[in-house]
Amino acid sequence: MSEQLAVSKIRDGTVIDHINAGKALLVLRILGIGSGSRERVLMAMNVPSRKMGKKDIVKVEGKFISEEELNRIALIAPGATINLIRDYEIYKKFNVSLPEVVEGILTCPNRNCITNSREPIVRRFHVSMAEDNVVARCHYCGRKITEVDKFVL
């Protein structure tokens, strides 16, 4: 089965490719796209890929997601590539890059952390790579997260 059949082309919007297999739903969550969202979203999971074996693809019609938003995706899919589409043509293409800090995306696993209290607080994490893994450290309590996708809000 070809990829074109799995996920049809979009006219204007954003294509996020080379997402680690099984992470597409998390990508949508990071982008704030859920059941109440109005965007038209096409998604394919476990698509065969020469480079990755299997991969996920997400296409968001009618929305040009900012580079800053897209870089958050690097938290769970550091190898993702982005195509911005106009009139069915790619007009901009880039790779995601890991931001130094993410806000409002991850929750701290430390139950005794101030971020898990009722204080008016934006959860902030410092992000880095360690041996090909994404590591996030809570700005407030210092707790490290190595399995980042488990703590996406």
Next chain:
Amino acid sequence: MTRFRHLISIDDLSKDDILYILDKAEEFEEIARGKTKSRTLEGKLLANLFFEPSTRTRMSFEAAMKRLGGDVINMTAQEASSVAKGETLADTIRVVGKYADAIVLRHPLEGAARFAAEHSEVPVINAGDGAGQHPTQTLLDLYTIRKESSLDELKIALMGDLKYSRTVHSLIKALTLFDAEIYLVSPPSLALPEEFLEGIGGKITTAELDEILEEIDVLYVTRIQKERFPDEEEYRKVAGSYKVDAETLKRAKDSLIVMHPLPRVDEIDVSVDATKHAKYFQQAFYGVPVRMAILSEVML
């Protein structure tokens, strides 16, 4: 120009910053003893916000402030609990910042001091947040070691509750800046969590006290903190599992010093008090000049 506005974590200080504070504390010692008078902080007001009880830390900050001619307003634990019922910490900090020139915060949640600093118009000094950081304790521990032993080529054993003890967590990080040789002595269930060793390097080894007693310059003992245990059964399993007495120290170097952040329960027997090794009460005193140095740094 001050070196830091808030004091939240020992990680925020360089080795130079630490030595600067220790040198400054040295200058304040005579004033801390009441031998010389100072009006350096006259007209300044310090707010002690203690959401957890702490007699020593609170009183030593109060003593430090008053020895420098300043004054202190206190929020007691009882008042703190009524604050906790309705007001957020963020709002408490905003309000108290309107009354005082600096805030000392003790809070049960980790990261509370950093969060408070983000909402404060005045300097915030972390006096302990949960099992997280307690930087002023670390600075007074380092001061004690420098005064009573040496920070150079130091061999130190940290003994007791290394899992929940925030004083140990901060102290380890600071000691690695001084290339100290660190021995960790604890029951397995209270061993230092791996995450506190990541990225700090240094010479750190797990050991039994017997094996290293003749080698070490400092024995730093901590209390098993009942209040930090998730359940009482876990506490009972380890309570009383280590104890130092005068007999234990017979094989130690003459110059060995025994430290403890206090209060002690039964981990250091009173028979140690009369030996030349006991420095924990002196250590408590050193909290005053060190806190004077910190207060004058952030308030002037």
